[in-house]
Amino acid sequence: MSPRRNNRRDEPGKPDPAPTRFDEIEGEFRVRHLSGxxxxxxxxxxxxDQEIRPGVPHVVAWPLEGWGDESDRRHWHTSCWRARGRRGPSSARW
Structure with a gap:
């Protein structure tokens, strides 16, 4: 199964806004912790490979290389993000 794409109506290739005070750099990723x-x-x-329901706190991460490309953005459960080194992504390209 390929990863779910969250297509937006924004212009294709439109870069993300500048990093905010909520963004962190963790290894090779730009990370934003969302309250839900x-x-x-x-x-x-x-x-x-499980659902993150609306209202659930979670993490959004982008690879630093090419971070302006929204197609590389992934939403993770906070616990799955913390365990990614032991588990690895099951369906993400990276």
């Missing part, structure tokens, strides 16, 4: 309060969509976690 603004989350209205369901996502599929690449760490466990």
């Amino acid at each position: 309060e603004t989350s209205t969509k369901m996502y599929r976690c690449p760490g466990c």
